[in-house]
Amino acid sequence: MRPVLLAVLLAACSTPGAGPASQPTAVIEEDPTAAPAPTATAQADALTAEGAWVRAVPPGSKNSAVFLDLGNSGSTLVQVKRARSTAAGAVELHTHVDDGGVMKMRQVESLDVPGQGHLHLAPGGDHVMLIGLTADLHEGDEVAVTLVLADGSEKTVVAPVKTGPAMAPAHGHDDGHGHDDGHGHEHGDGHGG
Numbered sequence: 001m002r003p004v005l006l007a008v009l010l011a012a013c014s015t016p017g018a019g020p021a022s023q024p025t026a027v028i029e030e031d032p033t034a035a036p037a038p039t040a041t042a043q044a045d046a047l048t049a050e051g052a053w054v055r056a057v058p059p060g061s062k063n064s065a066v067f068l069d070l071g072n073s074g075s076t077l078v079q080v081k082r083a084r085s086t087a088a089g090a091v092e093l094h095t096h097v098d099d100g101g102v103m104k105m106r107q108v109e110s111l112d113v114p115g116q117g118h119l120h121l122a123p124g125g126d127h128v129m130l131i132g133l134t135a136d137l138h139e140g141d142e143v144a145v146t147l148v149l150a151d152g153s154e155k156t157v158v159a160p161v162k163t164g165p166a167m168a169p170a171h172g173h174d175d176g177h178g179h180d181d182g183h184g185h186e187h188g189d190g191h192g193g
């Protein structure tokens with residue numbers, strides 16, 4: 001019986017054109033590139049921070065705020081998600097909202113710097129709030145604030161303590177800051193005195 005059985009099997013296997021072709025081989029979808037790729041560029045690399053300053057507050061004050069101009073040289077949104085500083089027990093991201101004619105501070109989820117754009121943190125607007133100052137802030141002191149971005153990268157900014165916006169005309173009371181707005185008036189005529 002064996003030869004017959006073998007013949008039948010061979011016939012079954014070799015029938016040409018009978019029925020659909022053999023089932024397609026299952027392809028195992030295993031893409032080695034599927035793992036999360038490391039971020040090509042950390043958001044902190046695209047973020048610039050200029051003109052940072054911390055508002056000087058009277059001795060014993062609990063809170064102050066940090067202002068600066070954030071720039072984004074990248075093409076995608078950069079979000080500051082939180083901040084920290086050894087100068088304060090807590091650091092929050094705040095903005096001001098108009099609440100029935102009264103400007104009130106509100107905590108926000110993030111400070112967003114659009115691609116190729118800027119976010120200007122200034123009194124009356126967005127700011128980084130220092131809550132529970134660990135020491136008095138004296139003019140001339142410097143406060144380091146670390147901004148933590150959405151991708152986890154960080155940028156630390158050193159902000160000098162100032163009494164207020166530099167745009168205010170200085171009345172009396174020169175605090176010794178160099179005024180660096182005198183561009184174009186450098187007369188090199190060297191009066192020897």
Ligand SMILES: [Cu+2]
Nearest residue numbers: 065094105129
């Ligand atoms: Cu605030």
